[in-house]
Each structure stands twice: as structure tokens, then as C-alpha cells.
Amino acid sequence: MANTISIVSSKGGTGKTTVALNLAVALAESGERTLLLDLDPLGAIGFSLARNDTDWRGLAEHIVDEAPLNEVMLQTRLPQLSILPRGRLDPLDIDIYENVLRCSDALQNIIAEVDAEFRYIIVDTPSGLGSVTRAALASSTHALLPLQAEPLALRAISQTLHVLQHIRENENRKLHLIGILAVMVQLRKDVSFNIMSTAWSSLHGVLETYIPRTDIFHLASEKGLPVAFLQGRCPPEAKRFEMLATEIKTIIQNLGGDMGADDERPQRELI
């Protein structure tokens, strides 16, 4: 069974798509079969990797035209990583798309269909705590909360946690919180430093790994690549995501998540 991780934040611009994309790449590069699912009606993953938001078919075609999932799922050049893009959704139909996701079992059915193929499904959700985000949480096994190291984001964290708790208690008992991931951290700036100081000292569940704010994310965005795929020496930011993938795998394992049978290996001979 796949571990389905929704990346959720009530506030916009917290780096959900960046986290989802680079985490999916790090998991895939560590050998785990991973699906990156773009649930954002604006198609943020598509914008991050493609030239425009009509390049790829995806969820919209599957839901509206009943296109088979294996036809709209994108196999990347990283053998362990597939992407299910949003598809060529007309922006005028976003409310219909949201209604379908909220009122039907479409998302649960999609996840059930691909569940056996992947160890991790990373779900990139839209900003806010609206119907799509709630549908994602209702269909996920885990949630990861990016916390932008700035005051508004810290003040808003209770909202996300409140919704998470509500869904866990009323809709999806299998939903577990992985933790809060601090992103866009600038320890040299007083405000960012104070946020991190407050989060580290006051909040239980802040992950050990944090993601700094650096220009390399802009560069990667400009080139339409995950940071690990940029030319040159492996940047420390890519290392951060490798560490994040390891930390998340450990947490999921401790929470009783399915780590597959890959850990069981036959006896081998050294000489």
C-alpha cells in the first residue's frame, strides 16, 4: 500500500509545490517508486516543469473524458518517478473541477487504482483549506505542513492543524501528521530567526530538516527543474531534500506506515 502524503498549508506562497516536487524527486532517487500528483487546480507542478499549463494531459482528462490513468500519467526520465499532472483544465471550469473532487470519490478511486504501483504518492494541494485540500486529506495517509519562516505563516499554522484534526477525527482515521517543515528559512534575518526560534522552542513536531531560502530555487524554477537536476555540483539544497526524504521515511516507519518488502533481503555471499 502506498503512503500518500498531502503537502498542505492554509497560506499561499509557502513553497508547497517546491517541497512536493523536490521531495518526490528525492524519494525517487532513493529508489522508492513515487508518484507526484498535482491536485492544485492552477496546475502548479505543470508550471514548475513545463512551458505552460496546457502541455500535459492529466487529472482533468481522466475525470472529464474518462481517459485511462496510465495514458495521462507521465513517466519521467527518473525511472522511479511518475507525475500525474492536473491536465488541460480550462481556468473557467476550476469550480466544477473542485466540486467533482469534493463531492465524488474520484480522488479516492484514483489513489486506489495506482496504490499498488507506488510506495509514495506526494499530493501537491492548492493554497488554503478549501474543498480540494480537504479531499486530499480525506484520501491521504499522511500530511506534511510546510511552515514559511515568516510571521503570518506561523500565526496561521493553527488553522491548518485544526482542519487536519477535524478530518482525522471525522473523515479519515488513517491520516497521520508527519510534522511541520520549516521552509524559506533565513537565520541571518531577525524576523526569520525569531520565527524559527519560536517554532523550535514552542511547537512539538517541527522536523529536524529545514529548507533555507536561497536563490537556487529561483534558478531551478526558471529552468523548470528540481534543484537536484541543475547543472554542476550537487547543491546543498538538494542534500536537504535527501535528508528530508530520509527523515520522512523514518517517521512513517515509526508511525507504522508500509515500507514494503524491499527491506527484506536474501542472504548474500561476500566472497
Added chain:
Amino acid sequence: MKDRNVNSYNLSYARQLLDAMAPTRKPASKIDQPTDTRPYVRLMPVQKPGNGEQATRPTETVSAEKTRPAFTEPSENFPDWESCIAWCIGITSAEAAFVVDSQGFIIATRGRIPSHGFECTGAELVFTMDQLERIDPEAGKLLWIDLDFNQRRLVGFITPVQNNEYFIVGLVAPDPAYNILKPSISKHIVKSLPSMN
């Protein structure tokens, strides 16, 4: 001067929710721990017990003169952080050394660095440094952090800011006599800073 105002975050509800939902990390329990659970492996050899003797570790009661490592001045500036921390380890007999930049990134390591959880130490040292400077903002820049835990000593030298960047050179469990080497370590690191950046 740093702002000492209290911030305006009310996180009590978030704390309450997190206490109920966040995965719990098992607290270290003294009862569960075997007698020697240090995350670091001492490079210093442990004396093997003879008949009727207890195994003993070298303690700090040995005279400083006897434990003082041989001190050799570097012949020239360090070309990079790796050679700098190699020298630091050599003269202080530290188990490990590392360099952290002002963002908390560990940019160089040498010696027995534990594989798990050490990444945080960089960020926490930067954090600790800032907190310590707030104790007495009029006292100038903090130069050394010397953290004496009951099982290990963690020491950090903070370099002056150059090009809007500073570094912390950390030493894990240096020899007690490292104290008298502080001026020399500071001097050589500061002198080599331009060539190491």
C-alpha cells in the same frame, strides 16, 4: 542592539493540537539506556582492564601538562576549511571538527561525526550564538562558545563577518588543554579566512 521585545505569537492552540497529533519521539530514558550510549565514538583508546582492575577512561584529573597535545604552528594560511579543521583536530585532539556557515549549513567535517541528527547541530549552534549575544548586547561580538555537557564538550569559534558571512568552527570533545590554544586557533583561522572563502 538586538530587539528584546516579546513576539506576538499565540501558539497555545497549535501546541495543543500538535501534542495530540504530532509523532512522538521517544524521550531518552536513563533506565532503558545501556551504560555507554554516547552518539560519538571516542577515538582516544580505552585502557583494557588487567586482572581485578576496572576499565577506565583517561580523565581530566591527569595534569594538563601531560595531556597537552603537541602544538605546531601552520606554516602558511589554510587553503580550505578541510585543512583548517584537520589542523584544529591535530592540536586539540578533538574527536571531530566541523564548519558551519551562518545559514546553519555544515560545510566541512572531519573525524567521527554521528550520521543522524548532526545536521541540526549546525543550525542550533547559530541559534545558540544569537541567543547568547542577546544576554549582553553591550559586551561585543561573541567569539567562542564552550558548551560543557556532562558527557562531552562542544566548542565553537565564531569567525568575524566577511562579505556578509560568518562561520563557526566546531570542535567535538577537544582536549581540556585546548583553552590555552584558543588565541592561536583564532589567529590562524582569521588570517586564513580570505583564502578559505
